[in-house]
Amino acid sequence: MIDCPSSARVESLLSEAALSRECACKLISCSDNQLPLLLSAAVAARQNFKPGIVTYSRKVFIPLTNLCRDYCGYCTFRRDPGQPGAHTMTPNQVLDVARAGEKMGCSEALFSLGDKPELVFHEMRETLRYLGYKSTLHYLEAMCELVLRETTLLPHPNPGLLSAEWIARLAKVSPSMGLMLETTNASLLAVGAAHDNAPDKVPGKRLHTIEEAGKQNVPFTTGLLIGIGETVEDRVDTLLAIRDLNRRYGHIQEVIIQNFRAKPETPMHDSPEPTQGEMMRTIAVARLLMPEVNIQAPPNLSAPYYDDFLDAGINDWGGVSPLTPDFINPEKPWPHLEHLNSRTEAKGYRLRQRLPVYPEFVSALTAKPGLLSDKIAAVADHQGYARRLA
Numbered sequence: 319m320i321d322c323p324s325s326a327r328v329e330s331l332l333s334e335a336a337l338s339r340e341c342a343c344k345l346i347s348c349s350d351n352q353l354p355l356l357l358s359a360a361v362a363a364r365q366n367f368k369p370g371i372v373t374y375s376r377k378v379f380i381p382l383t384n385l386c387r388d389y390c391g392y393c394t395f396r397r398d399p400g401q402p403g404a405h406t407m408t409p410n411q412v413l414d415v416a417r418a419g420e421k422m423g424c425s426e427a428l429f430s431l432g433d434k435p436e437l438v439f440h441e442m443r444e445t446l447r448y449l450g451y452k453s454t455l456h457y458l459e460a461m462c463e464l465v466l467r468e469t470t471l472l473p474h475p476n477p478g479l480l481s482a483e484w485i486a487r488l489a490k491v492s493p494s495m496g497l498m499l500e501t502t503n504a505s506l507l508a509v510g511a512a513h514d515n516a517p518d519k520v521p522g523k524r525l526h527t528i529e530e531a532g533k534q535n536v537p538f539t540t541g542l543l544i545g546i547g548e549t550v551e552d553r554v555d556t557l558l559a560i561r562d563l564n565r566r567y568g569h570i571q572e573v574i575i576q577n578f579r580a581k582p583e584t585p586m587h588d589s590p591e592p593t594q595g596e597m598m599r600t601i602a603v604a605r606l607l608m609p610e611v612n613i614q615a616p617p618n619l620s621a622p623y624y625d626d627f628l629d630a631g632i633n634d635w636g637g638v639s640p641l642t643p644d645f646i647n648p649e650k651p652w653p654h655l656e657h658l659n660s661r662t663e664a665k666g667y668r669l670r671q672r673l674p675v676y677p678e679f680v681s682a683l684t685a686k687p688g689l690l691s692d693k694i695a696a697v698a699d700h701q702g703y704a705r706r707l708a
């Protein structure tokens with residue numbers, strides 16, 4: 319029996335106030351026999367939130383630079399200058415990808431990039447000087463504005479840690495932005511752990527960025543990376559930290575539950591990957607702790623059983639591209655959008671395309687006059703979802 323709150327009934331688990339840390343820790347560790355009750359409660363909570371709808375964002379992935387000053391133990395995206403595949407995109411390359419995505423009905427330009435590479439690599443400083451920018455963030459800001467002005471795509475930058483000033487600057491050229499919290503377990507910064515030699519992965523610094531976004535009412539995407547050496551209790555604590563920030567600022571538009579995948583060429587190549595059961599439990603507890611926040615799990619990292627996550631309480635598939643690969647996990651292709659649609663419908667839900675900013679945050683953004691507001695209004699339908707343009 320799951321003995322929290324007081325009885326093993328779905329209704330009792332739906333009471334958010336009753337879900338203490340202790341209870342959440344029990345639920346996330348529940349036995350296979352107890353799992354159906356947890357999943358039932360999560361699906362009921364999800365249905366109360368957005369009945370019948372599952373969303374995704376049709377996007378292009380723009381890896382602005384894969385140079386990064388951090389060395390996360392699981393990352394295959396990052397490069398040092400001179401390594402095969404090291405690359406910083408030019409403005410023309412950015413625009414070409416965005417225009418190609420526009421023709422394929424995409425509405426999001428996801429900018430993913432390494433964190434502050436110019437601080438450690440003179441090659442990046444020279445590239446930025448050649449391009450005419452003082453820093454990677456200045457270049458990112460200009461490329462977001464370029465895409466916003468020249469296409470119908472809306473930028474969603476993921477540049478790592480940001481100061482209050484940079485959140486304000488990027489918020490003028492993008493309706494939403496993101497930073498994975500990953501975990502609140504600071505011991506993963508220790509020698510030999512996942513975040514050894516990753517100065518931008520200090521949990522307190524990441525929480526600070528997310529909080530600054532909250533103070534400025536910026537719709538924000540964050541989430542957990544599970545299986546990188548944290549405990550199940552750490553997963554609960556990370557969810558509670560996100561919930562706490564959302565309770566204070568109401569700006570968390572989406573929580574991603576992402577599973578670590580072991581990759582041959584990384585220091586963590588032989589670390590165990592989280593099981594499907596761990597993913598289901600983490601998603602379900604996230605849903606119960608945050609019943610009115612969009613919960614997402616990337617389908618390409620859990621093929622072929624990704625649609626089971628609909629039984630654990632997700633209501634979004636995140637960004638899926640008909641054009642560009644997942645440059646963070648290039649060996650894991652996106653599902654074909656027709657497959658995603660048919661598998662979502664087979665579970666009884668209707669798939670809808672959203673913008674990078676979720677519908678419930680759209681009206682606040684369109685209320686502020688300016689280029690960003692005009693561009694959002696041009697691509698949003700009357701409910702705040704993506705209007706089909708292609």
Ligand code: SF4
Nearest residue numbers: 386388389390393396
């Ligand atoms: S996960 Fe991000 S911060 Fe870490 S090494 Fe890769 S690109 Fe850099």
